Amino acid sequence: MRKLYFRLPRTLGTLLLVLGALMATPAQAQDDLLNQLEEQTPPATGSSVVDATFKSSRLINGHTIQTPGQGTMVFLISHRFGTLNSGAYNFFGLDQASIRLGLEYGLTDRLTVGIGRSSLEKTLDSFVKYKALRQTTGAHPMPVSITLFASSALTTLKYNDLVERTLTRRMTYAYQALIARKFSPELSLQLMPTLIHRNLVASEQDQHDVYAIGFGGRQKLTKRTSLNLEYYYLVPSNKPNEVRNSLAVGFDIETGGHVFQLHVTNSQGMIEKFFVANTQGNFFKGDLYFGFNVNRNFTLRSQDKFRK
Numbered sequence: 001m002r003k004l005y006f007r008l009p010r011t012l013g014t015l016l017l018v019l020g021a022l023m024a025t026p027a028q029a030q031d032d033l034l035n036q037l038e039e040q041t042p043p044a045t046g047s048s049v050v051d052a053t054f055k056s057s058r059l060i061n062g063h064t065i066q067t068p069g070q071g072t073m074v075f076l077i078s079h080r081f082g083t084l085n086s087g088a089y090n091f092f093g094l095d096q097a098s099i100r101l102g103l104e105y106g107l108t109d110r111l112t113v114g115i116g117r118s119s120l121e122k123t124l125d126s127f128v129k130y131k132a133l134r135q136t137t138g139a140h141p142m143p144v145s146i147t148l149f150a151s152s153a154l155t156t157l158k159y160n161d162l163v164e165r166t167l168t169r170r171m172t173y174a175y176q177a178l179i180a181r182k183f184s185p186e187l188s189l190q191l192m193p194t195l196i197h198r199n200l201v202a203s204e205q206d207q208h209d210v211y212a213i214g215f216g217g218r219q220k221l222t223k224r225t226s227l228n229l230e231y232y233y234l235v236p237s238n239k240p241n242e243v244r245n246s247l248a249v250g251f252d253i254e255t256g257g258h259v260f261q262l263h264v265t266n267s268q269g270m271i272e273k274f275f276v277a278n279t280q281g282n283f284f285k286g287d288l289y290f291g292f293n294v295n296r297n298f299t300l301r302s303q304d305k306f307r308k
Contacts, residue, residue, distance in 0.1 A: 047138035053145060053182040054190075056259045056295050057104060057112075057129075059216045060230040060248040061267055061275040062192060065147040065180040067131050068106040071301035076102040076116070077294045078270045085286030093290060100270040105300070118270060125271050127151035135181060149176040153273045169200040174272035176214075186220040194232065196277040203241070210277040211235040212245075224254040228263070232276050246279040261293040 054064040057074060068074050082096030090096055102116030110131040117124050133146040151174045159165060173196070180190035192214030201208055216230040228250040234243065250263030266281035267274060268289050281287025 047136040047140065047142075050135040050137060050145070050182050053135070053180050053188045054218055055226065055252060055254050056261060056293070058261065058293050058295070059190065059218070060228055060250040060261065060263045060293075061246065061265060061270060062214060062216070062230060062232075062272065063127075063129065063147075063149055063176070063178060064190060065131065065145045065178045067110060067112040067129055067147065068104060068297065070106050070109050071299055072106045073298045073300050074102075074104040074114075075296045075298065076100075076104065078102070078291065079293075080265075080268055080270065080289045080291035082289065083281060083286065084264075084288045084290060098268060098270075116271065118274075120269050120274060122156045123153050123271065123273075124156060125151055125153040125273075144179050144181045147178040147180075149178055150174070151272060153271055165200070171199050172273040172277075173197045174276070176272070187217065189215075189217040191215060192232070194272065194276055196272060198273070198277065201240075206240055207238040209238055210240060211238050212276050214276075218252070226252045228252060228261070230265075232279075234276075240277060242280070243277065244279045244282060246275045247283045259293075259295040261295075262290075263292070264288045264290050 052066075054066045057064060057066050057068065058076070058078075078100040080098050082090055082093030084092050086093050086096065098118065098120045100116050100118040100120075102114060104112055104114035106112050112129040113127070114129070115124075115126045127149065128151075129147060129149050131145065131147045133142055133144065135145040136142045153172045153174070154167070155170045155172075175195045175197075177193050178190060179192075180188060182188045192212075194212040194214055196210040196212070198208050198210070212232045212234050214230065214232040216228070218226050218228050220226045228248075230246070230248045230250070232246040234240075234245055244266060246265065246267045248263050248265035248267065250261055253260045253262070265275070266283040266287050266289070267279040268281070269275050269278065270291075281289065
């Protein structure tokens with residue numbers, strides 16, 4: 001019988017599955033997503049906030065420092081097809097697909113909560129995201145924006161391997177510090193130190209904690225298009241067996257109220273426990289998952305009720 005190894009969770013994760021009652025009032029579609037991202041509270045210091053560092057809350061697979069404005073809900077559809085090298089029989093991956101549906105809500109201009117559900121391992125996830133520092137210009141400029149991120153994921157897949165899988169053992173947690181700088185209207189870069197804690201691992205040799213350093217950026221091509229890159233380097237001492245570094249290249253198209261993100265990546269999963277700690281594909285041998293994200297913003301509170 002296969003053995004799996006378990007450790008009790010750390011303190012932060014279990015407070016994250018609490019996000020259900022966010023849709024009490026009718027949604028009103030917005031005309032321009034970029035305007036919503038830029039409608040932030042100006043600082044009282046007289047400094048000028050550098051915002052819209054990215055056009056979406058996602059870079060490709062992972063999060064950006066960006067948070068929706070207060071009272072704004074984001075509906076996010078993420079899709080990954082099978083690998084391009086799976087052959088004509090599988091229509092080069094288009095016969096195989098996984099999907100994640102998510103909702104994010106701005107409690108304030110800086111604090112966001114979100115939930116989602118992935119078809120991969122039938123996983124439920126939730127997260128909290130807080131913009132701790134904002135890049136500013138002026139007399140006392142802040143060179144970067146920093147957003148803190150924490151998430152939990154619960155696998156609900158049924159197994160037949162005789163391993164006891166309690167609710168706690170099915171949990172995985174992710175913690176990130178997202179550090180970004182907008183160098184110009186065209187170029188933004190982001191650094192993502194990451195910790196993934198897995199309550200259940202496959203062998204005694206596997207570490208429960210996986211550390212990674214993520215790098216990414218966005219280069220604007222035209223007024224409404226950009227080229228994005230994202231890479232997560234796994235720290236060798238805690239690297240899980242047979243897991244590869246995640247690499248993704250994407251192309252964003254912004255329209256009124258939508259951001260379409262098209263990309264290829266060697267990661268099938270769309271949340272941190274998958275693409276950071278369980279990427280299996282070799283990017284340079286054709287294990288490429290074509291996919292897309294679609295973002296749609298809604299305002300759940302009228303403008304005259306904001307920030308009172």
